[in-house]
Amino acid sequence: MQPSRKPLPCCLLSFVLAAALLGGCSTPDTLLGLSDSNGSSGETASGKLSMPAQPYSSDRPMPFDPYRPEGNTEEYSAIDEPGFYSAKTNPLSTFSADVDTASYCNLRRMVAEGMRAADIPNDAIRIEEMLNYFEYDYGKPQDGDLFGVTAQISECPWNDDTKLLVMGFATDPVEYESEDGANLVFLIDTSGSMSSPDKLPLLQDSFARLTESLTENDTVSIVTYSGTERVVLEGVSGADKRAITRAVDSLVADGSTNGEAGLEQAYRIAEKYRREGGVNRIVMASDGDLNVGISSESELHAYVSEKRSTGVYLSVLGFGSGNYKDNKMETLANHGNGTYHYIDCIEEAEKVFGSDLAANIIPLADDVKLQIEFDPAIVRGYRLIGYENRALADDDFTDDAVDAAEIGTGHQFTIAYELVLFDSPPESLPPSLAREEGPSEDEGRIVECIDDETWLVCSMRYKTAGSQESVERSYDIGSASCTAQPSDDWLFAAAVIECGMVLRDSKYAGTASLRDAKALLDDLALARNDPKADFERLLQTL
Numbered sequence: 001m002q003p004s005r006k007p008l009p010c011c012l013l014s015f016v017l018a019a020a021l022l023g024g025c026s027t028p029d030t031l032l033g034l035s036d037s038n039g040s041s042g043e044t045a046s047g048k049l050s051m052p053a054q055p056y057s058s059d060r061p062m063p064f065d066p067y068r069p070e071g072n073t074e075e076y077s078a079i080d081e082p083g084f085y086s087a088k089t090n091p092l093s094t095f096s097a098d099v100d101t102a103s104y105c106n107l108r109r110m111v112a113e114g115m116r117a118a119d120i121p122n123d124a125i126r127i128e129e130m131l132n133y134f135e136y137d138y139g140k141p142q143d144g145d146l147f148g149v150t151a152q153i154s155e156c157p158w159n160d161d162t163k164l165l166v167m168g169f170a171t172d173p174v175e176y177e178s179e180d181g182a183n184l185v186f187l188i189d190t191s192g193s194m195s196s197p198d199k200l201p202l203l204q205d206s207f208a209r210l211t212e213s214l215t216e217n218d219t220v221s222i223v224t225y226s227g228t229e230r231v232v233l234e235g236v237s238g239a240d241k242r243a244i245t246r247a248v249d250s251l252v253a254d255g256s257t258n259g260e261a262g263l264e265q266a267y268r269i270a271e272k273y274r275r276e277g278g279v280n281r282i283v284m285a286s287d288g289d290l291n292v293g294i295s296s297e298s299e300l301h302a303y304v305s306e307k308r309s310t311g312v313y314l315s316v317l318g319f320g321s322g323n324y325k326d327n328k329m330e331t332l333a334n335h336g337n338g339t340y341h342y343i344d345c346i347e348e349a350e351k352v353f354g355s356d357l358a359a360n361i362i363p364l365a366d367d368v369k370l371q372i373e374f375d376p377a378i379v380r381g382y383r384l385i386g387y388e389n390r391a392l393a394d395d396d397f398t399d400d401a402v403d404a405a406e407i408g409t410g411h412q413f414t415i416a417y418e419l420v421l422f423d424s425p426p427e428s429l430p431p432s433l434a435r436e437e438g439p440s441e442d443e444g445r446i447v448e449c450i451d452d453e454t455w456l457v458c459s460m461r462y463k464t465a466g467s468q469e470s471v472e473r474s475y476d477i478g479s480a481s482c483t484a485q486p487s488d489d490w491l492f493a494a495a496v497i498e499c500g501m502v503l504r505d506s507k508y509a510g511t512a513s514l515r516d517a518k519a520l521l522d523d524l525a526l527a528r529n530d531p532k533a534d535f536e537r538l539l540q541t542l
Contacts, residue, residue: 073289076123077297077327079388081506084381084420084430087374093382094397096390096404097169097368099359099411100333102318102326102342103129107503108538109321109344117514117542120503124326127500128386131414134496134532136489138168138412146365147171147460151477154486156418157494157520158501158510163419166493167458167477171365173410176358180278181217181238184361187266188251189286191226195253198344199320203285206349207248213357214238221269222247225262226255235273259290263303270312277466279362281313284332285343288318288325297331304336305403313363313406317352318342334389337366337406359410363465367404370415371397374456378478381420381433383508385497397461400470407462416497418508419455430508453479488524492532495520499539514542 085093103126110120139148148170156164186207194200214220218238224230233247266282274280290300304314314336318329333340339360341352352360369392374382396402407413420433455478463470486494498517501509518539526533 072322074121074124074322074324075288075327076121077330077389079123079126079504081388081504081508082383082391083508084383084418084432086381086433087376087379091374091376092394093372093374093384093417094392094394095370095384095387096392097370097407097413098128098387098390098405099132099407099413100126100129100330100340101133102330102340104133105342105344105348106318106324106326108534109342111538111541112344113321117503122504125500125504126386126389127497127504128390128413128415130496130500131386131416131493132412134492134535136168136170136412136414136493137487138170138489140170141172145473146462146464146471147473149458149475150489151458151475151481152486152490153419153455153477153482154484154490156510157516158498158512159418161420161424163421163482164490164494164497165417165419165456165477165481166490167415168412168489169414169460170412171407171410174358174362176213176361180275181215181219182279182281182361183219183270183273183275184214184238184279185221185223185266185270185273185282187262187282187284187286188222188224188248189226189257189259189262189284190224190251190253190255191257191289192254193257193287193289193323194320196320196322199287200251200253202343202346202349203317203319204248204251205346206343206353208245209346209350210353210357211238211241211244213354214241214244219273219275220244221273223262223266223269224251225258225265226253227258228255229258229261229265231265231269234269257286257290259286260303263307267307267310267312271310274311279313280311281315281338281361282336283315283317285317285319286329287320287323288327288329289323290325290328297327300328300331301335304332308335308337308403314338315360316340330389335403337403339406339408356410359408362409363406364409364411365407365462366465367400367402367470368407368460368462369397369402369404371459371461372417372456373459375454376422378422378453378455379419380422380424381430383418385416385418386500387415397459400463400468404462406465414493416493455479491520491524495539496535499542514539 103124106124107120107130138150141148150168151165153163153165156162188203190200216237216239220233220236220238221231222233224232233244236243270280270282307314314332315338316329316333318324318326318341330340343349343352371394392402392404420429454476457474457476459472459474461470461472495517498512498520499514501512502514502517518536521536526536
């Protein structure tokens with residue numbers, strides 16, 4: 001017989017919810033032992049109820065600092081969903097690829113803190129970063145291509161009159177090793193706002209995971225910034241793990257935040273120890289609360305865009321809550337030729353610094369762009385889901401001076417379109433398409449899934465890392481990708497999209513709901529330690 005449970009007091013419930021942020025990445029239902037994804041009692045294999053995780057703690061000093069902010073001052077860039085386009089008047093959809101994952105981890109942190117769906121800032125939700133957090137069983141590259149491409153089209157779960165296209169792009173994974181080595185400069189924010197346990201102390205404990213993977217071929221430097229910048233470690237071999245660890249452990253949070261001075265110093269150090277033929281990368285770790293020197297998004301954009309010409313990549317790791325400046329962190333990574341991740345727990349640090357280290361350090365392709373051309377005889381209208389801040393002008397696709405995303409070895413990314421086919425009922429059309437003059441009888445047709453019909457052409461353009469020459473590849477997508485029984489990957493991606501649209505309060509969400517998103521996952525066999533199962537528990541909690 002199961003023991004009866006009394007409701008947790010509110011103060012204890014808040015304590016346990018916060019434990020997910022400070023002690024691990026589990027979502028609250030797992031921590032409370034309420035139920036697993038199948039609705040069972042939450043018992044462990046031994047029959048005992050699982051215990052709540054303990055809050056993240058550290059014996060590192062956390063002195064009072066007048067620069068530490070009070071209250072919630074988090075900032076996110078506004079996202080404007082463009083909606084449906086007519087394939088007749090706008091057949092091209094052009095944008096940069098993206099492998100950032102920060103938005104999902106930040107969402108996970110908010111849910112762990114006990115925020116309800118209605119409390120989550122709409123603009124904190126970037127659906128492409130939620131999709132790209134997870135690994136999928138996408139086809140591997142073939143015939144010398146850098147990317148393998150997988151596509152599937154099925155009925156849209158939130159709109160009976162549209163189709164959902166999910167396309168996945170995968171690169172070959174490699175182990176982290178390079179004869180040429182990596183020149184790594186860690187730029188660490190040590191201002192007073194970084195003193196809370198989920199910021200500098202979590203960063204310091206996370207670096208133990210990173211040092212385990214470094215080799216004698218790597219060169220490591222550490223630059224800190226608060227009121228002033230300081231070179232803590234310069235040009236040390238990656239094999240000298242004790243020196244790296246001691247340098248990081250010695251850091252204390254105090255003072256204002258002069259990110260400009262820190263960036264200047266980091267770029268100077270990166271240039272000094274440049275590895276010709278190797279990787280040259282700055283990894284910036286901060287809460288983004290820059291308050292001295294350049295600090296606006298436009299100034300940061302201009303600064304790091306100019307620095308791109310040095311060939312040094314700039315990646316960004318976000319930490320903390322309350323005063324987190326997601327808008328500034330994303331700007332730095334997007335325009336500094338790097339990736340953007342948010343670290344909410346030790347497990348995420350192990351992922352970024354461990355299993356995904358090669359993908360996050362070793363570049364494979366630069367300026368990766370996509371351009372989709374729709375056949376207006378088949379697709380009447382379309383909308384790209386997510387990637388709002390990655391949109392490019394159609395002419396930018398072939399303009400090699402236009403910056404786009406960097407993709408690392410082992411990275412995957414996912415794109416999705418909602419499609420209105422030519423034979424969709426007129427009453428179901430979005431307003432932007434309904435205003436169009438309808439097709440003539442000669443133009444009218446029924447869209448059928450026959451194996452040799454192309455609905456759209458997906459073109460990719462990129463430069464192999466280290467090269468200035470662009471490569472272009474094209475892939476025909478159409479009827480052969482249609483199915484009435486979509487794969488587990490398609491179902492999972494659809495659930496993530498549906499969740500994202502609900503949390504964004506998207507005007508294109510149709511009948512989407514968190515409950516329906518959860519239902520899409522009910523028949524998937526997800527291992528309990530699979531990050532996808534963690535998303536299922538997050539949905540259950542919401």
